[in-house]
Amino acid sequence: MSVRDLVVLGSASAVPTKARNHNGYLLRWDGQGLLFDPGEGTQRQMVRAGVSAHDLTWLCVTHFHGDHCLGVPGVVQRIARDGVSHRVDAAFPASGAEYWERLRHAAVFRDTDVIRARPVSGERADLDTGGAPFTLTARRLSHPVEAYGYRLEEPDGVTMLPAELDARGVRGPLVGRLQADGAVTAPDGRTVTLEECSVRRPGQKFAFVMDTRLCDGVRELADGADMLVIESTFLDEDAALAEEYGHLTAGQAGRVAADGGVRRLVLTHFSERYREEDEHRFVEQAADAFSGDIVLVHDLDRIEMPARRRG
Template sequence: MRELVVLGTASQAPTRTRNHNGYLLRWDDQGILFDPGEGTQRQLLLAGVASSAVTRICLTHAHGDHTFGLPGILSRMSLDGVADPVPVHYPASADPVVRALVALARPGVDVRLHPHGAAGEVAPGLRVEPLRHRVETFGYRLTEPDGRTLRPALLEEAGVRGADVGVLVAQGRWRDVRLEDVSVPRRGQSFAFVMDTAPCDGAAALAQDVDLLVAESTYADEDAALAREHLHLTAGQAGALAGAAGVGTLVLTHFSSRYADVRPLAEQARAAAASSRRPGGVAVRTVDDLDRVPLPRRRSG
């Protein structure tokens, strides 16, 4: 299963309909929880997702609307008897805040703290890039390596059956049959998480060619002055980022409470993304709490 479970979509303050941030990326056997704001534990319950589904936690920065749910999540994992280690990734300058939040949690979870201070890979397939906010902030990108998809008709024609298929995949050859003889290229899927930032090179690097981009859209375009002041993105800037990067699907979130209706933000993002270089363009959507967004279908080649 590969999907984004949206747990909260508000920015600085929650509203009657939007909880603080929280996003769970379900990626095969991984469950990566991004920016658990206050109330994330309850939102997981409402979403029907067990705490044991969380296998890794990623924090973009130390602001409370992105971190105050951490003690609750870890406490629930302890109550539920989660035994596997839980890596927590975060900017190095946030270390005192993260350690204090972890100390508030019910003991019992094997928390592994992984601060980072520069761009690079922080776990297999997971890399960070610096963003531009009022405190040290990093975005995340998860990339699956390219692979190959087996073609049953070609396997049958080559006489490769049963356990021999596993040998072929593992070793790249079975007798005189090569893996490339019975398969076609499969492009790896990718996901990026860009939160709390003004436009910057790091955001562009994270978004490049990803299948699914989650981006903050705190302000409407007409409030661009506020976005500049607080170092956030407008909806149009999020759309321009996705269009220039060739993103497949753009998910807008992290909305200011001043917007009761966020549909105009989606329209602004679509207009800015219209010149996308990606075939088929960018699919743009806003999300509400508890929405689920599947990873787009794989691209061929």
């Protein structure tokens, strides 16, 4: 059974709290596992969440501030220790390659050769997903150090219409040939096309936006996303601090989601300055601009992708 969901391994910002670990987000997508921004403690959070190193096929680091990458050594060493045999691609800003190497080889361990470095550079980078059923794009953001957001996009497909197939006598192996070739000859000699017997099924889209000010990259990543995971480090009254440190407020996250036609807005990366009783205010400020589904995460939450859009 295919699974498409987000496992939240940590949701704090620079300083963890008793309730929130440093960052860590595992997107499970039909057997693929994309681990975004493994902060300190991610390996233990994976154990608590019931996920393993064998579930990982990608490590995606947005930038090299510690709360987004200090879990890399433990995750890498767990991949090696557990004998993961499939390839694990590691995407990160090329300008931080020195930090990647330090983290990758931070301690003595029996190394593994399955991890493949995939440094990204420029305003936009399209990553080779090695035949996975989606594209993965990195887009430059606006932060005091070079940072990238990521967007996963599934190609559009089709949904077959049983009544239309039956009316044309297309059954059994002919259905598969119709899907593969776009047209088949029905038993009565008629040519039947795929367009006659199907409707477009829009591919799903997922966007991951961490530490950044508002910029074109944020908007492009969010555009049309079924799920947008986005930092909302500050409340709106602290917008000046957000701008100074290169972050977003809850209200800005809501406006990004509204402007981009996002379906599910996932708020995370909360500053330790706020208390638990302030949490509802993040949702309220985002909701001032965005009327769709808003999820404020807690560690170890599992958030499902929304149901598919209809064509």
